[in-house]
Amino acid sequence: MSSSPIHSRTASAVAAVERALAELRRGGIVVLRDEHGAGCLVIAAESCGPRALQRLQGLAQSAPVLVTTRRRAEAIGMEIPPHIAGGMGETNKPITIDLPEGVPVDVILRPHESDSTGRHVALRHLSRPVASHAPGLAQAAIELAKLARLLPAVVLGPLTRDPGNKRRDWAREQDLVYVDAADVAGYEETASRTLQQVAQAHVPLEGAENARILAWRPSDGGKEHLAIVVGDIDPTEPVLIRLHSECFTGDLLGSLRCDCGVQLRSAIAEIAKQGSGVLLYLAQEGRGIGLVNKLRAYELQDDGFDTIDANEQLGFDADERIYAPAATMLSRMGIQRVRLMTNNPEKIAQLERYGIEVAARVQHSFPSNGHNENYLRTKAERAGHLL
Ligand SMILES: Nc1nc2c(ncn2[C@@H]2O[C@H](COP(=O)(O)OP(=O)(O)OP(=O)(O)O)[C@@H](O)[C@H]2O)c(=O)[nH]1
Numbered sequence: 001m002s003s004s005p006i007h008s009r010t011a012s013a014v015a016a017v018e019r020a021l022a023e024l025r026r027g028g029i030v031v032l033r034d035e036h037g038a039g040c041l042v043i044a045a046e047s048c049g050p051r052a053l054q055r056l057q058g059l060a061q062s063a064p065v066l067v068t069t070r071r072r073a074e075a076i077g078m079e080i081p082p083h084i085a086g087g088m089g090e091t092n093k094p095i096t097i098d099l100p101e102g103v104p105v106d107v108i109l110r111p112h113e114s115d116s117t118g119r120h121v122a123l124r125h126l127s128r129p130v131a132s133h134a135p136g137l138a139q140a141a142i143e144l145a146k147l148a149r150l151l152p153a154v155v156l157g158p159l160t161r162d163p164g165n166k167r168r169d170w171a172r173e174q175d176l177v178y179v180d181a182a183d184v185a186g187y188e189e190t191a192s193r194t195l196q197q198v199a200q201a202h203v204p205l206e207g208a209e210n211a212r213i214l215a216w217r218p219s220d221g222g223k224e225h226l227a228i229v230v231g232d233i234d235p236t237e238p239v240l241i242r243l244h245s246e247c248f249t250g251d252l253l254g255s256l257r258c259d260c261g262v263q264l265r266s267a268i269a270e271i272a273k274q275g276s277g278v279l280l281y282l283a284q285e286g287r288g289i290g291l292v293n294k295l296r297a298y299e300l301q302d303d304g305f306d307t308i309d310a311n312e313q314l315g316f317d318a319d320e321r322i323y324a325p326a327a328t329m330l331s332r333m334g335i336q337r338v339r340l341m342t343n344n345p346e347k348i349a350q351l352e353r354y355g356i357e358v359a360a361r362v363q364h365s366f367p368s369n370g371h372n373e374n375y376l377r378t379k380a381e382r383a384g385h386l387l
């Protein structure tokens with residue numbers, strides 16, 4: 001990669017976000033600052049221990065608040081006043097809630113624990129949502145928690161406005177990780193632009209012996225994606241492509257809750273049958289919420305929620321994936337036109353948005369295995385999947 005000022009600015013921005021993610025996952029405090037100089041301290045609710053919380057309370061310049069998403073707040077039965085709920089298009093915006101002294105932060109996380117009257121335990125401790133002092137910071141803090149594959153709930157400690165750029169120096173003095181909110185917003189797209197191929201090996205696969213695996217890594221050492229190239233690609237013609245999102249349970253363990261295992265193996269078999277093509281194996285487990293959160297969503301599905309509602313009950317969107325890394329890898333391989341094996345119109349729309357022409361859609365669906373009927377039905381009826 002070139003060391004031009006633009007590239008080094010990109011590299012340092014993604015590196016700052018990656019450091020913040022590691023810090024949140026280990027229960028540390030991150031300093032966030034927006035372009036107007038507003039700042040705050042952030043701890044992920046899921047990893048918030050008593051020492052970090054005490055430190056945040058000591059450093060913050062007003063009382064800490066709890067921030068989660070509207071869907072999570074609604075899932076625990078919280079009433080959201082219309083002036084806070086936001087309009088259309090802001091369906092899952094961050095919701096700020098006062099955090100009275102002594103209230104355990106994790107009340108927001110305990111899924112569906114109710115008291116004897118059926119009221120969610122969180123409501124016993126938490127009052128109605130309040131207006132956020134800096135909505136952009138709340139949004140960036142929630143985004144960080146999601147990128148760290150944690151539940152979208154954070155403790156936020158407001159800081160006074162910072163007219164110059166002193167906040168970064170202050171963070172350094174306090175030995176705290178600092179990140180600009182603007183760098184969080186575009187992180188996944190920016191990181192995808194830094195993807196570089198770092199390994200390539202011939203790996204004969206059952207039914208596709210002429211296969212190579214190419215590994216791609218972003219400059220911050222974050223999520224690595226793979227391209228499984230079968231046969232010899234001719235980029236002058238639309239190339240047969242499958243975008244496969246990682247599914248540990250389906251791909252590796254043969255789980256029958258989903259259709260990923262059969263989709264993975266059949267895609268490779270079909271590509272081999274047609275002579276050549278590429279399967280992109282994307283590190284976006286659980287439609288982008290991570291394996292742990294997917295298992296939490298499965299728990300909710302065992303209680304009767306469908307795959308979309310379960311995501312939303314946890315506070316996520318139904319699908320958190322972006323396909324910018326896929327588009328970058330295709331372009332770097334010289335592939336601009338594809339025949340895409342999918343039933344998901346969002347994959348087509350996003351690839352086109354990122355500059356890849358989808359010349360044709362190739363259907364890629366399989367009969368139910370006796371365990372995933374509801375899952376397949378929900379994808380067709382609620383996620384707009386084409387069958
Ligand atoms: N959150 C969540 N993720 C799931 C669930 N079941 C499967 N997944 C994830 O969904 C992704 C699989 O989706 P894909 O098969 O790539 O995509 P799709 O949206 O079904 O679209 P096509 O298969 O291309 O038609 C993987 O990351 C799985 O881990 C679930 O119940 N909840």
Ligand SMILES: [Zn+2]
Nearest residue numbers: 247250258260
């Ligand atoms: Zn799966």
